[in-house]
Amino acid sequence: MEIRTLRYFLAVAREENMSRAAELLHVTQPTLSKQLKSLEEELGKKLFTRHAFSIQLTDEGILLRNRAEDLVRMADKIEQEFVSLDDIAGGELYLGLAESYQLRYLARSIKNFKQHYPNLHYHITSGDTEQLSEKVAKGLLDFVVLVEQPDIRKYEYIEFPQTDTWGLIIPDTDPLAKKKAIHLDDLVGLPLFCSDQAWNGDIRNWAGSRFSELQLEGSFSLSYNGSIFAMEGLGYLLTYEHLINTSKDSGLVFRPLSPKLENRIYIAWNRYQAFTPIAERFLAHLKDSFQ
Incomplete structure (x- = not known):
């Protein structure tokens, strides 16, 4: 074949x-x-x-x-x-990304890296942990950004500098918008939007024995799409802070969950990955810039 x-x-x-x-x-x-x-x-x-x-x-x-x-x-x-082996000014990088405002640190690293390697071309794939892990295992991605700690048997990784905070996206006219934080009792009976991965992971763990009292109205892989439905009054979006525009004129507010729920995120690569020269240089640059 x-x-x-x-x-x-x-x-x-x-x-x-x-x-x-x-x-x-x-x-x-x-x-x-x-x-x-x-x-x-x-x-x-x-x-x-x-x-x-x-x-x-x-x-x-x-x-x-x-x-x-x-x-x-x-x-x-x-x-x-193989083409990039002789291209000391650039090459191809394949990145798989989860959603996080901390991607700005990765974007800054790429921007600085391109000053030294102007012919760098990078390809971005978005997805959840399962989708991205499958692609990196097949060798289709060089690096992946994950929202759960990578398995050290399979990956090496670097932590991003900060954490991501979970909360609720609410229309600013909703009574819940007056609260400083959202408790589990506030969520019971509400139509909620969330990603499948987070709903069955972080949110389930946070809610504990009362998880069955929560109602998933719909699942969204992209928080922006969920925020549109929240704006139209179809439900409330559980997501990270800073992913959705909640400025004064946006019509939406973000309120953190209480007790606080936070995630660390990681940029990871296959422990047995055979890197191209440009990927090796980028990894060294990442380690320096994140430190």
Whole structure:
């Protein structure tokens, strides 16, 4: 199975049309059809259902698409890494980021680093701990920012300088906005928004035996989206301080949880990672700048 063939397959899966995919790939339609037929024969499975004007993936095709995307990304990353071996002015960095206002420290480090390596290009992926850990394990990411302490059997890491504080995003006209802090009793019976990871982790631990009294109205991976729903009166958002605009004219306020709930965050990398030269230099820069 060749990487080129997988690229052909992914183009057809994306376009759902053989002619458009052939045009984008700069190959003839018969050539593309032959390559896909050979791929189906090699795997012994039908990958597409062909209709008059479109093509759809079979269940086996969907499975291959998910695997092929990772394989093609890995092949691209390997090619870029070898190209960057001789590029002392830059290279490619792949970063996976959780949400935190402390990302400003990482952004400052990248900005300073680019002054010495102007040809640096960085690629950002956002996600929760499970999603990011999977990608770094596959070698698709060089560094990940995690909101829970990394497993020292798998990772090495650096702590960010500060902590993130949990609280509630509330419309400024709501009676709860008059409180200085939010207690568990205040949350009981409210429609709450939160990420799945935090709801089943930090919030569950904070609420303890009374967790079952809390009501999850909806889950959001991005706090900004949750804040829009909170602004429209659909519920209240549990999130970190500083992620949402709560300035005077924003219409929203942030109130911390009591007792206080805080998280440390970490930038981590695979303990057995084989770094490119630019990634090694960036790690040394990170260690210096965070200290």
